[in-house]
Amino acid sequence: MLTILFDGVAYGMLLFILAVGLSVTMGLMNFINLAHGAFAMLGGYLTVVLSQRYGVPFLLCLPVSFLVTALVGAVCERTLYRPMYGKAHLDQVLFTIGLAFMAVAVTDYWMGSQQQIMQLPDWLRGRTELFEDTPWRLGMGHYRLFIIAVCGLLTLALQYVLSATRFGSQLRASVDDARVAAGLGIRVNLVFAVTFAVGSGLAGLGGALGAEVLGLDPTFPFKFMVYFLIVVAVGGTSSITGPLLAALLLGVADVAGKYFVPKLGAFIVYSLMIAILIWRPHGLFTRQGGK
Amino acid sequence: MDARSSLLHARRFKAAEWAFWCLAFAAPALLPSHALMLNEMAIVALFAVSLDLILGYSGIVSLGHAAFLGLGAYSAALFAKFILPDPLLGLCVGVGASLVLGYLCSFSIMRGSDLTRLMVTLGTALILLELANKFGDITGGSDGLQGVVMAPLFGRFEFDLMGQVAAWYSIGVLFVLFVLMRRLVHSPLGASLMAVRDNALRARAIGIHVNGRLSLIYTLAAGVAGAAGALLAQTTGFASLDVFAMDRSADVMLMLVMGGVGWLYGGVVGAVLFKLMYDVIANITPQYWTFWIGLFLVVLMRVGRERLVRPWTWFGASRKEQA
Numbered sequence: 001m002l003t004i005l006f007d008g009v010a011y012g013m014l015l016f017i018l019a020v021g022l023s024v025t026m027g028l029m030n031f032i033n034l035a036h037g038a039f040a041m042l043g044g045y046l047t048v049v050l051s052q053r054y055g056v057p058f059l060l061c062l063p064v065s066f067l068v069t070a071l072v073g074a075v076c077e078r079t080l081y082r083p084m085y086g087k088a089h090l091d092q093v094l095f096t097i098g099l100a101f102m103a104v105a106v107t108d109y110w111m112g113s114q115q116q117i118m119q120l121p122d123w124l125r126g127r128t129e130l131f132e133d134t135p136w137r138l139g140m141g142h143y144r145l146f147i148i149a150v151c152g153l154l155t156l157a158l159q160y161v162l163s164a165t166r167f168g169s170q171l172r173a174s175v176d177d178a179r180v181a182a183g184l185g186i187r188v189n190l191v192f193a194v195t196f197a198v199g200s201g202l203a204g205l206g207g208a209l210g211a212e213v214l215g216l217d218p219t220f221p222f223k224f225m226v227y228f229l230i231v232v233a234v235g236g237t238s239s240i241t242g243p244l245l246a247a248l249l250l251g252v253a254d255v256a257g258k259y260f261v262p263k264l265g266a267f268i269v270y271s272l273m274i275a276i277l278i279w280r281p282h283g284l285f286t287r288q289g290g291k
Numbered sequence: 292m293d294a295r296s297s298l299l300h301a302r303r304f305k306a307a308e309w310a311f312w313c314l315a316f317a318a319p320a321l322l323p324s325h326a327l328m329l330n331e332m333a334i335v336a337l338f339a340v341s342l343d344l345i346l347g348y349s350g351i352v353s354l355g356h357a358a359f360l361g362l363g364a365y366s367a368a369l370f371a372k373f374i375l376p377d378p379l380l381g382l383c384v385g386v387g388a389s390l391v392l393g394y395l396c397s398f399s400i401m402r403g404s405d406l407t408r409l410m411v412t413l414g415t416a417l418i419l420l421e422l423a424n425k426f427g428d429i430t431g432g433s434d435g436l437q438g439v440v441m442a443p444l445f446g447r448f449e450f451d452l453m454g455q456v457a458a459w460y461s462i463g464v465l466f467v468l469f470v471l472m473r474r475l476v477h478s479p480l481g482a483s484l485m486a487v488r489d490n491a492l493r494a495r496a497i498g499i500h501v502n503g504r505l506s507l508i509y510t511l512a513a514g515v516a517g518a519a520g521a522l523l524a525q526t527t528g529f530a531s532l533d534v535f536a537m538d539r540s541a542d543v544m545l546m547l548v549m550g551g552v553g554w555l556y557g558g559v560v561g562a563v564l565f566k567l568m569y570d571v572i573a574n575i576t577p578q579y580w581t582f583w584i585g586l587f588l589v590v591l592m593r594v595g596r597e598r599l600v601r602p603w604t605w606f607g608a609s610r611k612e613q614a
Binding site (some may be wrong): 026032080083084087089090091092093094095097098099100101102103104105106108109222226229230232233263264266267270271273274277278281282 | 346352354398399403406409410411414415422545548578579581584585586591593
């Protein structure tokens with residue numbers, strides 16, 4: 001029982017790290033970026049290639065994939081995304097689907113279409129069992145524990161940056177109303193570029209962490225795009241607590257659903273999402289007053 | 292010209308349109324070896340036009356239009372297999388099933404932003420996919436529903452292996468539904484839909500029942516997509532899970548955008564272009580054709596999609612955009 005909850009939480013935390021960048025970009029620039037998964041895939045492949053082919057230690061791979069993906073994100077933002085901000089949502093959706101298509105084909109070309117196997121270091125492979133003889137058995141894979149720890153720390157750091165730093169308040173102001181924020185002298189474009197880069201970097205890090213759990217092959221951006229979008233749509237785009245709770249809910253519901261009724265697969269998740277969106281069209285955790 | 296006659300003029304059939312449809316009906320006879328492809332084109336064209344009704348004329352961004360295509364395909368295939376193999380009755384069943392589903396789903400797209408609609412429509416298609424997979428003993432699951440044998444059309448015309456009858460059948464259905472939709476969008480009802488698309492708030496203020504209109508058009512578009520699905524299942528004798536897949540919904544959106552949104556012929560033109568493009572690219576690089584489709588999309592969106600169908604704006608007109 002508790003094992004399912006634990007796995008669900010680990011999965012949810014991972015989804016949160018993957019999707020938080022998407023949520024902020026959507027809230028900030030009202031831009032629907034369906035190519036977000038491509039950044040996560042980049043991070044995943046970087047980690048696999050670095051650690052398997054060049055023997056770079058796993059712990060070093062994670063920050064590297066964060067930085068490289070963030071850099072790529074920043075470059076893409078300046079060259080590709082910026083001209084698309086003012087356009088209609090339909091254009092944005094098709095533009096980013098096009099980018100995702102290209103990313104999938106290019107990855108397929110370079111890396112082959114097979115699933116990549118991630119070798120974890122030994123100290124992350126074990127499993128700890130607690131309360132073994134009670135109905136509340138809890139089996140914790142060490143790697144999942146590691147994921148929860150890393151993602152938890154990142155979440156706290158993000159929350160700190162958002163709520164207690166100057167940049168965070170500039171970001172929040174820009175999300176609430178970009179025009180007024182610009183009028184007050186906040187350089188909204190710069191704020192956005194930095195946020196986009198960090199969001200892409202976090203996706204890359206999430207992809208690196210998740211390569212072992214989620215599986216990594218060239219169709220990754222499309223396979224998980226739906227999940228990222230669910231997190232964002234259900235969580236709302238005005239804070240990071242919304243997506244966090246939505247991601248945890250989604251993770252637990254997905255793991256539990258697959259465990260208890262395996263044949264129905266993702267059915268439960270989608271039904272839950274539609275029900276929530278009909279009930280609260282702007283997401284579960286929206287604040288009134290923001291734009 | 293006064294307002295009334297100019298409106299009437301806009302909805303009259305032009306000579307070019309007559310020529311286009313004559314050509315469409317002559318095509319299976321002129322190119323008998325490509326009849327299968329023509330059939331496919333007619334079906335995706337019908338699907339794209341149905342998406343145009345909601346995307347182009349009512350401004351609803353949908354990534355799950357394949358839900359209705361799939362439902363039409365499965366209900367027509369099941370009807371033919373277990374009840375009656377008559378094609379036209381099966382078509383009606385497919386359309387009817389999709390109409391019902393479309394009406395029910397139309398309540399889910401009334402509220403919320405584009406993102407909400409995107410997710411709700413996508414979720415609906417995925418739920419149907421899961422259901423079709425789950426009830427594998429009826430639908431055949433991931434193996435697809437096989438062994439659909441159709442009776443001759445009107446009791447006279449056998450579906451042949453070359454696909455000529457199938458192509459005429461699909462083009463005929465496309466023509467009939469196209470004329471009906473053309474009538475619809477040029478009617479006052481169509482005008483009110485476009486008013487809703489352009490500004491729902493003001494449309495409501497002049498007394499248009501916005502939710503009712505959205506529900507109506509969503510239901511109708513679902514029915515047309517169901518017809519496309521029924522044609523697909525009947526002419527290929529097969530229904531598989533990929534009719535619900537997201538690629539279908541994304542492809543059809545791409546076709547529509549290639550041809551031009553908010554213009555019924557856009558769906559037809561886009562479907563023909565897309566199929567030809569797919570054929571050419573997939574012949575050159577079967578594995579990596581998505582790259583070229585993606586590149587095409589990116590470039591197209593970057594320069595502005597409304598300019599593809601208006602070649603005279605390709606050069607020199609960019610000044611206005613820069614200004």
